[in-house]
Amino acid sequence: MSRNVAITAEMLHKWDKRHVWHPFTQMQDWERDKQIVIEKGEGCWLIDTDGNRYLDGVASMWTNVHGHCRRELNDALKAQVDRLEHSTLLGLGSEQSIILAARLAEITPHGLDRFFYSDNGSTAMEVAVKMAYQYNVHKGRPEKSRFVTFSNAYHGDTLGAVSIGGIDIYHTTFKPLMFETFQAPAPYCYRCELGCSKDSCGFNCVNALQKIMEEHCNSIAALVIEPLLQGAGGMIVQPAGFLKRIRELCDRYEILMIADEVATGFGRTGEMFACNHEDVIPDIMALSKGIAAGYLPLAVTVTTDKIYSAFMGEYSELKTFFHGHTFTGNPLACAVGLRSLELFEEDNLLEELKHKIVRLSDRLNDVALLKHIGDIRQCGMAAGIELVENREARTEYPWEQKIGIKVCLEARRRGLFLRPLGNTIVIFPPLVISDSELDFLLDVVEESICLVTE
Ligand SMILES: *Cc1c(COP(=O)(O)O)cnc(C)c1O
Numbered sequence: 001m002s003r004n005v006a007i008t009a010e011m012l013h014k015w016d017k018r019h020v021w022h023p024f025t026q027m028q029d030w031e032r033d034k035q036i037v038i039e040k041g042e043g044c045w046l047i048d049t050d051g052n053r054y055l056d057g058v059a060s061m062w063t064n065v066h067g068h069c070r071r072e073l074n075d076a077l078k079a080q081v082d083r084l085e086h087s088t089l090l091g092l093g094s095e096q097s098i099i100l101a102a103r104l105a106e107i108t109p110h111g112l113d114r115f116f117y118s119d120n121g122s123t124a125m126e127v128a129v130k131m132a133y134q135y136n137v138h139k140g141r142p143e144k145s146r147f148v149t150f151s152n153a154y155h156g157d158t159l160g161a162v163s164i165g166g167i168d169i170y171h172t173t174f175k176p177l178m179f180e181t182f183q184a185p186a187p188y189c190y191r192c193e194l195g196c197s198k199d200s201c202g203f204n205c206v207n208a209l210q211k212i213m214e215e216h217c218n219s220i221a222a223l224v225i226e227p228l229l230q231g232a233g234g235m236i237v238q239p240a241g242f243l244k245r246i247r248e249l250c251d252r253y254e255i256l257m258i259a260d261e262v263a264t265g266f267g268r269t270g271e272m273f274a275c276n277h278e279d280v281i282p283d284i285m286a287l288s289k290g291i292a293a294g295y296l297p298l299a300v301t302v303t304t305d306k307i308y309s310a311f312m313g314e315y316s317e318l319k320t321f322f323h324g325h326t327f328t329g330n331p332l333a334c335a336v337g338l339r340s341l342e343l344f345e346e347d348n349l350l351e352e353l354k355h356k357i358v359r360l361s362d363r364l365n366d367v368a369l370l371k372h373i374g375d376i377r378q379c380g381m382a383a384g385i386e387l388v389e390n391r392e393a394r395t396e397y398p399w400e401q402k403i404g405i406k407v408c409l410e411a412r413r414r415g416l417f418l419r420p421l422g423n424t425i426v427i428f429p430p431l432v433i434s435d436s437e438l439d440f441l442l443d444v445v446e447e448s449i450c451l452v453t454e
Contacts, residue, residue, distance in 0.1 A: 041068025235384025
């Protein structure tokens with residue numbers, strides 16, 4: 001290809017279908033249908049090669065916080081690229097990664113002061129799993145090598161992350177490659193695995209978890225949880241008090257608690273971190289999606305001095321944490337992450353979110369009246385609308401009917417980009433979304449659901 005030929009929209013569309021294999025996508029459908037190619041971003045909006053505008057209803061895979069091409073963040077990135085684009089953390093410190101760790105230490109739950117960088121949510125969880133196990137080795141408990149996980153959990157797509165996940169359709173194929181875990185029932189109250197009904201269940205799922213812990217605590221290194229909200233599992237919100245109970249059980253049975261805040265971190269739930277809602281301090285916490293405001297891949301696994309210090313020893317003792325990724329602590333990503341934290345303050349973002357969360361909730365109450373709505377779940381600025389064929393019987397739409405996909409296609413025609421999780425419509429906009437944009441989003445969601453399900 002000659003460099004000076006102007007690249008047209010038509011060429012982009014053709015080459016995309018010819019060369020790019022999209023994630024979580026049936027490429028047969030992709031190649032057959034007309035697709036959108038995004039060229040520009042502006043605030044909460046994405047603009048395609050034909051100039052069409054779409055409200056970014058899923059914050060570009062749950063990463064965007066302050067909007068697209070936000071001037072302050074662009075400036076921070078531009079300034080950093082003229083100082084240093086990348087330098088390794090293997091054997092060297094680098095300015096931005098140090099400042100970011102120090103700033104994050106001020107806002108993460110008390111005692112989480114040690115930051116291990118990587119570059120995506122899955123690797124942040126791999127690090128957490130290996131760290132928890134090796135900690136137990138160093139403590140003379142190598143038999144504590146197993147993990148407690150939850151049904152419906154999602155922690156990423158690398159093999160370790162898949163092993164601790166619990167979403168059958170993503171994970172079954174890879175079963176032969178995975179390690180086994182103890183899986184506890186997650187509180188999906190609308191479709192309780194244990195057949196209980198909300199409010200009168202007495203936290204039976206917690207009892208089931210406790211039984212596992214009691215029986216196997218001597219072989220368990222850690223429990224892994226998405227605090228408050230199981231994201232990819234269908235935006236499933238845990239009942240109040242659940243997380244606190246988990247923390248208590250972990251303490252009682254000497255099991256480390258790993259909180260996967262990859263989706264919930266950085267304001268999504270209305271607090272900086274989901275754990276803050278219940279004053280829970282995990283032993284290890286994974287952060288990624290919102291950390292660099294949706295600009296660049298960055299992740300960090302955070303832990304306590306207690307765990308960190310167990311890795312101290314003479315060089316020859318081999319207590320070192322033998323793990324690391326090439327682009328660990330990338331200065332560009334860290335510089336944007338730092339500026340993003342400042343914007344939280346400058347925009348008074350967490351305070352501003354309060355009324356937006358109420359507005360979202362009010363509007364969802366209207367949507368709930370539609371005939372084919374089974375369950376609506378909201379946690380801060382994240383929500384899931386579960387569509388059902390029959391409301392009384394809670395009958396699921398058959399998978400082949402692609403009901404979620406159809407609703408999202410209708411929304412797209414109206415200028416809103418959404419991506420469903422099965423039959424659940426996901427709402428997860430950039431946190432800076434304005435009131436009128438939020439209204440537009442919900443108008444379109446309501447209209448699209450009506451059209452497809454009537
Ligand atoms: C997205 C996500 C991950 C995986 O992050 P990637 O950057 O896609 O690897 C892990 N945990 C949770 C809770 C997530 O939502």
